[in-house]
Amino acid sequence: MVRQQRSMLEVLNTTLVEEMERDPKxxxxxxxxxxxxxxxxxxxxxxxxxxxVIETGLVENTMVAAGIGxxxxxxxxxxxxxxxxxxxxxxxxxxxxGKNRFMHGGKLNIPMVILTTMGGYLGLGAEHSGCPxxxxxxxxxxxxxxxxxxxxxxxLLKTAIRDNNPVVYFFHKxxxxxxxxxxxxxxxxxxxxxxxxxxxxDVTIVATAYQVKLCLDVAEKLAAKGISVEVIDPRTLVPxxxxxxxxxxxxxxxxxxxxxxYITCGVGGEIAxxxxxxxxxxxxxxxxxxxxxxxxxxxxxxxxxxxxxxxIADAVxxxxxADRVEVNIQAGKSFARR
Amino acid sequence: xxEELIVPKLGMAAAVVTLTAWKAQEGARVEKGDTVLxxxxxxxxxxxxxxxxxxLHILAPQGVETDVNTVVGLIALNEEEYAALTAxxxxxxxxxxxxxxxxxxxxxxxxxxxxxxxxxxxxxxxIARRLAKEAGLDLGAIAGxxxxxxxQRDDVHKAIERRKLSPALPSPVSAPEGVPTxxxxxxxxxxxxxxxxxxxxxxxxxxxxxxxxxMRSLAINAPNTMSGDYDLTIMAKYRENFVQHESRLGTRITxxxxxxxxxxxxxxxxxxxxxxxxxxxxxxxxxxxxGMAVALGDDGTRGLVVPVxxxxxxxxxxxxxxxxxxxxKRAREGRLGAPEMSGGTFTVTNFGSLGVxxxxxxxxxxxxxxxxxxxxxxxxxxxxxxxxxxxPMLPYSLTHDHRVIxxxxxxxxxxxxxxxxxxxxxxxxxxxxF
Numbered sequence: 185m186v187r188q189q190r191s192m193l194e195v196l197n198t199t200l201v202e203e204m205e206r207d208p209k210x211x212x213x214x215x216x217x218x219x220x221x222x223x224x225x226x227x228x229x230x231x232x233x234x235x236x237v238i239e240t241g242l243v244e245n246t247m248v249a250a251g252i253g254x255x256x257x258x259x260x261x262x263x264x265x266x267x268x269x270x271x272x273x274x275x276x277x278x279x280x281x282g283k284n285r286f287m288h289g290g291k292l293n294i295p296m297v298i299l300t301t302m303g304g305y306l307g308l309g310a311e312h313s314g315c316p317x318x319x320x321x322x323x324x325x326x327x328x329x330x331x332x333x334x335x336x337x338x339x340l341l342k343t344a345i346r347d348n349n350p351v352v353y354f355f356h357k358x359x360x361x362x363x364x365x366x367x368x369x370x371x372x373x374x375x376x377x378x379x380x381x382x383x384x385x386d387v388t389i390v391a392t393a394y395q396v397k398l399c400l401d402v403a404e405k406l407a408a409k410g411i412s413v414e415v416i417d418p419r420t421l422v423p424x425x426x427x428x429x430x431x432x433x434x435x436x437x438x439x440x441x442x443x444x445x446y447i448t449c450g451v452g453g454e455i456a457x458x459x460x461x462x463x464x465x466x467x468x469x470x471x472x473x474x475x476x477x478x479x480x481x482x483x484x485x486x487x488x489x490x491x492x493x494x495x496i497a498d499a500v501x502x503x504x505x506a507d508r509v510e511v512n513i514q515a516g517k518s519f520a521r522r
Numbered sequence: 523x524x525e526e527l528i529v530p531k532l533g534m535a536a537a538v539v540t541l542t543a544w545k546a547q548e549g550a551r552v553e554k555g556d557t558v559l560x561x562x563x564x565x566x567x568x569x570x571x572x573x574x575x576x577x578l579h580i581l582a583p584q585g586v587e588t589d590v591n592t593v594v595g596l597i598a599l600n601e602e603e604y605a606a607l608t609a610x611x612x613x614x615x616x617x618x619x620x621x622x623x624x625x626x627x628x629x630x631x632x633x634x635x636x637x638x639x640x641x642x643x644x645x646x647x648x649i650a651r652r653l654a655k656e657a658g659l660d661l662g663a664i665a666g667x668x669x670x671x672x673x674q675r676d677d678v679h680k681a682i683e684r685r686k687l688s689p690a691l692p693s694p695v696s697a698p699e700g701v702p703t704x705x706x707x708x709x710x711x712x713x714x715x716x717x718x719x720x721x722x723x724x725x726x727x728x729x730x731x732x733x734x735x736x737m738r739s740l741a742i743n744a745p746n747t748m749s750g751d752y753d754l755t756i757m758a759k760y761r762e763n764f765v766q767h768e769s770r771l772g773t774r775i776t777x778x779x780x781x782x783x784x785x786x787x788x789x790x791x792x793x794x795x796x797x798x799x800x801x802x803x804x805x806x807x808x809x810x811x812x813g814m815a816v817a818l819g820d821d822g823t824r825g826l827v828v829p830v831x832x833x834x835x836x837x838x839x840x841x842x843x844x845x846x847x848x849x850x851k852r853a854r855e856g857r858l859g860a861p862e863m864s865g866g867t868f869t870v871t872n873f874g875s876l877g878v879x880x881x882x883x884x885x886x887x888x889x890x891x892x893x894x895x896x897x898x899x900x901x902x903x904x905x906x907x908x909x910x911x912x913x914p915m916l917p918y919s920l921t922h923d924h925r926v927i928x929x930x931x932x933x934x935x936x937x938x939x940x941x942x943x944x945x946x947x948x949x950x951x952x953x954x955x956f
Contacts, residue, residue, distance in 0.1 A: 437647075464648050
């Protein structure tokens, strides 16, 4: 198995090509896919033509609803509304996507992927910075993928396309240019299997997407101060691998959930609750959570709204009753200045 | 109406006691006067009798520490009353928990007001509770270091480690004499930092009780020590006579007995030394109860206890002598009860009998105001008139609390005592046997 460094965008692009070549029923449809605003559809139209790479215009509910119909008729549509924030008009169709299989006694398969970007730290403003993960988690029947590494992005996209249920796949804009190792084999990664990104003994951090990277950077700084942090990436929030999280909490007795969605009714609250339900007798501190504050991110206020590395470090040191550690890590440099 | 079992105040300093063992089961029938609970306070044990006959309902589990005046159990008059007491606790599968809420409230009249409703609750994290349960440790006996005194995981780990170091400590009360030996449990030689540790002695049990009492004394008192010598020429002659007639007196009179006898007389003549500063009052006590320090272990390394001779001023020398023998013997056997360990108003410590020293700076046993240390009796040349003669001299060191007694007043007391020591109390003549 040869490994090489490639960016997440590059890998998503080649993975799409691989899957579309492998299965002629895979269709790509969405906003600005021919022009490839984000970059992962670069060359797809040229390669697969207008019957498999379809430009829709700004009609999110329609494209998802059309996707449901295509899926029910045997296709494997990938729906791309460009940004997760733009999905709100499509929630009507998405709730149908999640329920339809169950409403028809399991007779319908809906092998659809909603593939799009999410996340802030780029100064892109309120309508381009959201991570509406908890909203998706709250819709029954939808799976939710939130990769944090290039290899996970590739392996999880393959599984998403091959899954017979509707899958929402959010990848973080701050990770698009991040490079990482990629396995050269098929590399499909099963859903519901969390990955321990860093082993530690003092505190368990459960983090998603870009927060995994921030937490790993913070963990490295804290390790120098003798604080051992375990970082767990669930990789898929639905299904959620609570077992791996609970196993870790039983070891460390302290947990922190870091997620970029809004904190109220968010991913942190859900995972913290499940930790309490499954590992109450092992907790030595109240579970902590970090998320976006309840007002909108924008160019000038991202750093006041979105989780910050120092905030993560402070939460960890408070959990272990240690002195504050200055981490001096900056989150959210513009990806344009890569 | 159910009768409450309230932790009594054992000794003047004891504010916290350990409920060492319930002697009757939950729901068991107990008769009035039966021992229902063993309590340990600092250095002594107390057997709590049932105040009435009835059915026992336990509120506080054994092994926990609790404040004095806390209600730790109830005795129901009959089955109906017992059923009413236990109603609503049926789903409490783990049995009685640490005293909570109103049951743990301080019953002391005029005690601190405005205490939080949580006072008396034991806060512990879930993992701490789990670990303590698995290790068979009572959370009430563990000090928490978390917010609001919350017991956390590492607090339990440390308690488990401490128990490993001194396996005999968890239930010291069943055999009080075992406590001192446990303090010297040898452990494997180990490296601690760069220094080699030969042995680790847990600072716990009696050792800790003594240490805390000493530190408290030095923290709250203004100690001043005065020292000198008594010429025991006359007293020695008396004692010679008493020793000759030991069998007829029924006890061997020691110099320590003579000193306690004399101190009791001096305190009666100078009551201010027999007092305690409590709050905004100096209370001069109506009784003269003299504590006598008894070192434990052949080499004095097993701690010390201070049994009390009550109303010593009203006792004859022979009675005092018999009392000191009895208390000393029982102290060494670990058989002293709470009444004999509390209520002292002045202490005599006789380090001269053990050692070689003459003077010391005795530490007051709070809330007393004075302590007299007796050194080694030695023949010394003294000047009498224009000549030098040899006399048996007894060195003394008096520490008094300067908050209560000034130096001049202490000198006055020492003058009274010196007169009794050197000329003897008149009532000794009655003992002279020919």
